[in-house]
Amino acid sequence: MSGKFITFEGPEGCGKSTQIKLLAEKIGVQGIKVACTREPGGTATGEAIRNILQHDAAGEPLGERAELLLFAASRAQLMDQVVLPILGRGEWVLCDRFIDSTMAYQGFARGMDIAMLDYINDVAINSRKPDLTLLLDLDVEKGFHRLKERYSGGNGTHDRFERESHDFHQRVRDGYHQLAQREPERFRIIDADQAIDEVASNVWDVVKEAVL
Ligand SMILES: Nc1ncnc2c1ncn2[C@@H]1O[C@H](COP(=O)(O)OP(=O)(O)OP(=O)(O)O)[C@@H](O)[C@H]1O
Ligand SMILES: [Mg+2]
Numbered sequence: 001m002s003g004k005f006i007t008f009e010g011p012e013g014c015g016k017s018t019q020i021k022l023l024a025e026k027i028g029v030q031g032i033k034v035a036c037t038r039e040p041g042g043t044a045t046g047e048a049i050r051n052i053l054q055h056d057a058a059g060e061p062l063g064e065r066a067e068l069l070l071f072a073a074s075r076a077q078l079m080d081q082v083v084l085p086i087l088g089r090g091e092w093v094l095c096d097r098f099i100d101s102t103m104a105y106q107g108f109a110r111g112m113d114i115a116m117l118d119y120i121n122d123v124a125i126n127s128r129k130p131d132l133t134l135l136l137d138l139d140v141e142k143g144f145h146r147l148k149e150r151y152s153g154g155n156g157t158h159d160r161f162e163r164e165s166h167d168f169h170q171r172v173r174d175g176y177h178q179l180a181q182r183e184p185e186r187f188r189i190i191d192a193d194q195a196i197d198e199v200a201s202n203v204w205d206v207v208k209e210a211v212l
Contacts, residue, residue, distance in 0.1 A: 003033075003091045005092070006094050006131065006133070008097070009100045011173045012147060013138070013146040014192045017096055022203070023094060023200070023207065038095065039075060040054075040074035043077045049073060053071065072120050072124040073124075075098070095130070102120075105175075108174065109171040131186075132206075135190065137193075139193065140173055144162075190202050
């Protein structure tokens with residue numbers, strides 16, 4: 001039997017990376033084998049693509065279509081090399097961002113055609129959608145405030161998306177809500193404006209109800 005595939009989505013700084021770790025621990029305690037991965041990245045090819053996407057590492061501005069297809073290439077490689085083999089062994093996969101990030105960022109925020117993005121996503125994932133998608137919903141400014149604290153220790157530099165405008169990130173957040181409305185059976189919205197443990201407990205309740 002296939003394992004479960006759970007993705008985490010939401011605006012910058014909403015707590016995806018924090019919550020994915022906490023959920024993996026809880027699933028592990030149940031005796032279920034679980035792998036965590038992230039997008040873009042998760043494979044050697046994907047991490048090389050991530051470097052180009054996040055920091056203009058190729059040394060020139062990245063066009064919109066090139067950006068889209070690099071995300072799709074990273075996703076296709078992650079599916080074939082990591083996600084599908086693990087699910088095939090009956091183990092679980094948790095992924096930090098996935099197809100819905102393309103829809104929210106390239107679609108709702110950049111304005112690219114939604115039907116075209118759906119098609120490209122479908123090619124990239126070989127039609128295997130997540131079983132459950134947790135949307136960690138948080139006010140845009142609050143998310144950036146959290147990141148400011150993360151960077152204040154000298155940890156890393158702002159990536160290309162973090163340098164986009166407030167309006168851009170508001171469209172991302174609103175876009176996520178439209179995506180959740182479009183596929184209510186796959187999505188669950190979690191209020192991320194709570195203490196880390198509170199959010200983690202809500203995430204766990206949803207996972208138990210939806211897929212465990
Ligand atoms: N519920 C919370 N309350 C307060 N701070 C939080 C909460 N969750 C996470 N943080 C802190 O906010 C920062 C961003 O969290 P995290 O890196 O998990 O978010 P993210 O969604 O993965 O961000 P990014 O979009 O940059 O990948 C971290 O410093 C983290 O410790
Ligand atoms: Mg993160």
